[in-house]
Amino acid sequence: MHELLERTIKEASDYFQNFLIHEYSNKSALHKIDGRVKLVSTVVFVVLAVSTFSLSKVITILLFLLVISAIAGLNMKRMFERIWLFTLFSFIVVLPLSVYNPLYGVIFTLRVAASLIAVQMLIMTTSFADLCSSLRYFKVPKTFVSALWIAYRYAILMFRELFAILLARESRRVAKGSHMDLWRKGGEAVGLFFLRSFERAERVQLAIEARGGNVVEYRGKIKKLDLIYSTIVGFTAFWWVII
Amino acid sequence: MHIPDGYLDLPIAGILYILSLVVLGYSIYRLRDEKFTPLFGIVAAAIFAAQMLNWPIPGGTSAHFVGGALAGILLGPYAGSLAMAVVLTIQCLVFADGGITALGANVWNMAVINVFLGYYAYRAFERFGKSAASFIAGWIGITLAAIFAGIEIGLSTSFGYGLSVTVPVMGLWHGILGIVEGTITAGVVSYIASSRPDILEEKAAPGKTALAVIAAMIVVSPLFAYAAELVGYSEPLENAAEMLGLSENPIYEGLLPDYTVPGIDPYTGTLIAGIVGTVIVLALGYVMARYARTT
Amino acid sequence: MGDNLKTIEAENVSYRYPDGSVGVRDVNLEVYSGDRIGLIGANGSGKSTLILLLSGLIKPTEGRVKIFGKEPDKKNVEEIRRRIGVVFQNPDDFLFNPTVRDELLYVPRQLEWSDEELERVLKAYAKMFRIEHITDKPPFRLSGGEKKKVEIASVLIYNPEVLLLDEPTAYVDGKTRRQIMETLKSFDGTIIVATHELDVAKKLIDKVVLLNLDHKIEAVGGKELLHDIELLERVGVL
Amino acid sequence: MGDNLKTIEAENVSYRYPDGSVGVRDVNLEVYSGDRIGLIGANGSGKSTLILLLSGLIKPTEGRVKIFGKEPDKKNVEEIRRRIGVVFQNPDDFLFNPTVRDELLYVPRQLEWSDEELERVLKAYAKMFRIEHITDKPPFRLSGGEKKKVEIASVLIYNPEVLLLDEPTAYVDGKTRRQIMETLKSFDGTIIVATHELDVAKKLIDKVVLLNLDHKIEAVGGKELLHDIELLERVGVL
Numbered sequence A: 001m002h003e004l005l006e007r008t009i010k011e012a013s014d015y016f017q018n019f020l021i022h023e024y025s026n027k028s029a030l031h032k033i034d035g036r037v038k039l040v041s042t043v044v045f046v047v048l049a050v051s052t053f054s055l056s057k058v059i060t061i062l063l064f065l066l067v068i069s070a071i072a073g074l075n076m077k078r079m080f081e082r083i084w085l086f087t088l089f090s091f092i093v094v095l096p097l098s099v100y101n102p103l104y105g106v107i108f109t110l111r112v113a114a115s116l117i118a119v120q121m122l123i124m125t126t127s128f129a130d131l132c133s134s135l136r137y138f139k140v141p142k143t144f145v146s147a148l149w150i151a152y153r154y155a156i157l158m159f160r161e162l163f164a165i166l167l168a169r170e171s172r173r174v175a176k177g178s179h180m181d182l183w184r185k186g187g188e189a190v191g192l193f194f195l196r197s198f199e200r201a202e203r204v205q206l207a208i209e210a211r212g213g214n215v216v217e218y219r220g221k222i223k224k225l226d227l228i229y230s231t232i233v234g235f236t237a238f239w240w241v242i243i
Numbered sequence B: 001m002h003i004p005d006g007y008l009d010l011p012i013a014g015i016l017y018i019l020s021l022v023v024l025g026y027s028i029y030r031l032r033d034e035k036f037t038p039l040f041g042i043v044a045a046a047i048f049a050a051q052m053l054n055w056p057i058p059g060g061t062s063a064h065f066v067g068g069a070l071a072g073i074l075l076g077p078y079a080g081s082l083a084m085a086v087v088l089t090i091q092c093l094v095f096a097d098g099g100i101t102a103l104g105a106n107v108w109n110m111a112v113i114n115v116f117l118g119y120y121a122y123r124a125f126e127r128f129g130k131s132a133a134s135f136i137a138g139w140i141g142i143t144l145a146a147i148f149a150g151i152e153i154g155l156s157t158s159f160g161y162g163l164s165v166t167v168p169v170m171g172l173w174h175g176i177l178g179i180v181e182g183t184i185t186a187g188v189v190s191y192i193a194s195s196r197p198d199i200l201e202e203k204a205a206p207g208k209t210a211l212a213v214i215a216a217m218i219v220v221s222p223l224f225a226y227a228a229e230l231v232g233y234s235e236p237l238e239n240a241a242e243m244l245g246l247s248e249n250p251i252y253e254g255l256l257p258d259y260t261v262p263g264i265d266p267y268t269g270t271l272i273a274g275i276v277g278t279v280i281v282l283a284l285g286y287v288m289a290r291y292a293r294t295t
Numbered sequence C, D: 001m002g003d004n005l006k007t008i009e010a011e012n013v014s015y016r017y018p019d020g021s022v023g024v025r026d027v028n029l030e031v032y033s034g035d036r037i038g039l040i041g042a043n044g045s046g047k048s049t050l051i052l053l054l055s056g057l058i059k060p061t062e063g064r065v066k067i068f069g070k071e072p073d074k075k076n077v078e079e080i081r082r083r084i085g086v087v088f089q090n091p092d093d094f095l096f097n098p099t100v101r102d103e104l105l106y107v108p109r110q111l112e113w114s115d116e117e118l119e120r121v122l123k124a125y126a127k128m129f130r131i132e133h134i135t136d137k138p139p140f141r142l143s144g145g146e147k148k149k150v151e152i153a154s155v156l157i158y159n160p161e162v163l164l165l166d167e168p169t170a171y172v173d174g175k176t177r178r179q180i181m182e183t184l185k186s187f188d189g190t191i192i193v194a195t196h197e198l199d200v201a202k203k204l205i206d207k208v209v210l211l212n213l214d215h216k217i218e219a220v221g222g223k224e225l226l227h228d229i230e231l232l233e234r235v236g237v238l
């Protein structure tokens, strides 16, 4: 049991540390689009998706989003992996109602699915640094964006530390421990982990200061590609209205 | 407890955005000259990690450790609410956990109500001991935050359940989960009290007026949400479309004269419109993908 | 040599990190009991990855690693951990106990050594590495070299048969380095050591595994490889 | 030498870590512009602590440090950061950007160099340290030596006047070490370097500050100190 727990935490920390850093082995067309444009588009898409209960509108937006993602070259399998859970979850949440009104259940779930796809199109193609500088561009206060940045950075740091600790424990586990150990030592281990991450963060903070403190600013111009994408978004909104 | 996109009606989501922005804006204003400490980053990161464990509850949203009270106790209400807001934003923008349109509501529940309430509960009961105080703070913070979340989705027509279901479901589940939350909060606070007591020193509290205003806002927020729901009962975009007369007189009749050919029913018309639209998006997308390859 | 003496065996082993980066590629290697192998290669050539693979701590994405004749699995993992000691390159990734004392005694306690025995080895190793004065400090509050010393001591202390050492002499001062070298020379098990310090390698090893920048094995041979300037320059070591 | 040429000055500086451990004790030191100082001492003698103190990143618990004639405060901190580059001992404490590219350009971007200039220096330094193939990777996904290389490159890239280097050659391969040595030799500012590799020190420095195990300065002198075996043995370096 305790080994299973440890293994689960290890896998989870590995997963999150990998997830948090967006890595692009295959870049899609969406990767090249300006973060600001993508951020606005996402909001537009989500608002379109959640402000109607008309089946045709919901299906239109869902279909368009899928088409755009697929043709832009996003990995659709990964997209599906990332949205199915929350979609299913929403389906379950309204399941009792769907018994009386199946159409409601379907539309509700599809609305959620469409919003999730819209958000994933942003997440899968935009680095966090890009997101932060886009938020700055839209006049989100500097304090907030720096705070975002710091929290994100330290989250990665903590998952990394956690993973390292668990691998190290494994390298020296020469006997099966007892379950009692987990309870006796578990609390202490969590506290220690917190302290250790905290002191590591203090040192990283020194490194940040050594190089001039926190900065998140935007540079870069809107390109022609961004205009093409904006046209697609505009067209989607237009078709949503008229259908 | 994260409300996803699609659960809230937009007017309610909008009003909660405004309320959250006011409180958060004030917090940021109060923090403007302060540097972020590593503690801020680590508390935010730890809460972020702890929140990743969650499970769905039918009739509500989901249940998980929230940590608002802990953030309030460790960082003070201002930095605490900022830390929570930041965590929620990252979850929304990196994990798609909690919706973009619902972010305002999520911040309101978990970064404002939970943090401020948790913080004051802790202060109020501190004289009975740090552990007891932080347990109560953790429990009451998450439970009330959940009840507010229940009110918000219950008022929304998009979410098929009414208040009579959502509030008890959210409140009850989190009241139970709150025991775990309280225990963890108490555990962390007492560990820190013993190993790094400097971290727990008195945090700057808001002035009396600010506090009264924030408290009043929390209390009346359900009324605001209710009012917003009444005003914008049907969906704004659909309203706009209706106002332009689009629904009765669809533009695609002009674009697609075939549609008016007698004998084709409205469903087929919609279907054709869907296909045509998809083809156009496909074409535009193709142009984009081609162009992207050349740059 | 008989098959029974093979300590570790890698067959067509490749490892890709989750992000797709190649760690090592197509490694075939046989380690016999008593070998003293130096893993030599430029930065990023795959030495640390190979150490983790050979210890069974990470699984190859292709090929297989056999340790003491078996692929590591749930049943034999504790035995493998008991018989193989791994020193990580970065001590921060290695130390996780609340104090240096707990760190040193982490494995001995699991082996249920008697209290006197625990005290005895603790004292001996703390003295050897001159860390007596810091046994009550948490390891993450030590200087870089102190961490490395604690790391090495906590592996040597339980006397594993096979030592996998990743840069054992980085960050440590001259005196400690001499101490480590002596201890390793008088160690009578199998040693695999990854290092950039060729003079350390020359003194310690009798077999060289040279990795190139393509993450493959470029050459395997005796110590004389370390004098082949042209070869070393080609793989970016010199 | 005139007072105006004093780059860094430490007066009776002591530092205690929050847990009460002594980092350094009673240090008096004057660093003049153009000096090349080696900080030599056993593990735990206080070299890294001293580097952080001299860079103004941590405040002495006793005594004071003046940098460019002034105690660091809010007003002059940016100037100090611009003019002093610090390489930490542990690159994991140092690297915090999402990609190697961002890491290298972190300071240049703040200095608002033009886009072409940024591209140019990025290319030049990536080439120099042979890290072109990893500029899009997150720094924590690199091998130990790659991290160190990125760390050094991201300090050298903005060309500070004073370099404070903590173990710049640990973990890096022979070729990179040669590259670093050449770069540092042709660097025309002030250098303070903490290292355990005496041959690196001998090639690079002209002044030695020797720390002892009591965290105090044992001796200050020229390169000849590095040949005083008896002295070095006394302070635990050899």
Ligand SMILES: Nc1ncnc2c1ncn2[C@@H]1O[C@H](COP(=O)(O)OP(=O)(O)OP(=O)(O)O)[C@@H](O)[C@H]1O
Residues within 6 Å of the ligand: C017, C018, C019, C021, C022, C023, C024, C041, C042, C043, C044, C045, C046, C047, C048, C049, C050, C089, D134, D140, D141, D142, D143, D144, D145, D146, D171, D173
């Ligand atoms: N966690 C990781 N994620 C992704 N790639 C990694 C990771 N660790 C190492 N790598 C990559 O794998 C390759 C081999 O790395 P490894 O650490 O084995 O090299 P090494 O030979 O030990 O180098 P060094 O001498 O610098 O320690 C390198 O190209 C490196 O960038």
Ligand SMILES: Nc1ncnc2c1ncn2[C@@H]1O[C@H](COP(=O)(O)OP(=O)(O)OP(=O)(O)O)[C@@H](O)[C@H]1O
Residues within 6 Å of the ligand: C134, C140, C141, C142, C143, C144, C145, C146, C171, D017, D018, D019, D021, D022, D023, D024, D041, D042, D043, D044, D045, D046, D047, D048, D049, D050, D089
């Ligand atoms: N974060 C910390 N908390 C408490 N004590 C510390 C901390 N870091 C270092 N020390 C202690 O301060 C003293 C000086 O450490 P420092 O890191 O400066 O040594 P160093 O000369 O750089 O050693 P090394 O050669 O091993 O890098 C040591 O005794 C060490 O144990």
Ligand SMILES: [Mg+2]
Residues within 6 Å of the ligand: C047, C048, C049, C089, C166, D143, D144, D145
């Ligand atoms: Mg390595």
Ligand SMILES: [Mg+2]
Residues within 6 Å of the ligand: C143, C144, C145, D047, D048, D049, D089, D166
């Ligand atoms: Mg040091």
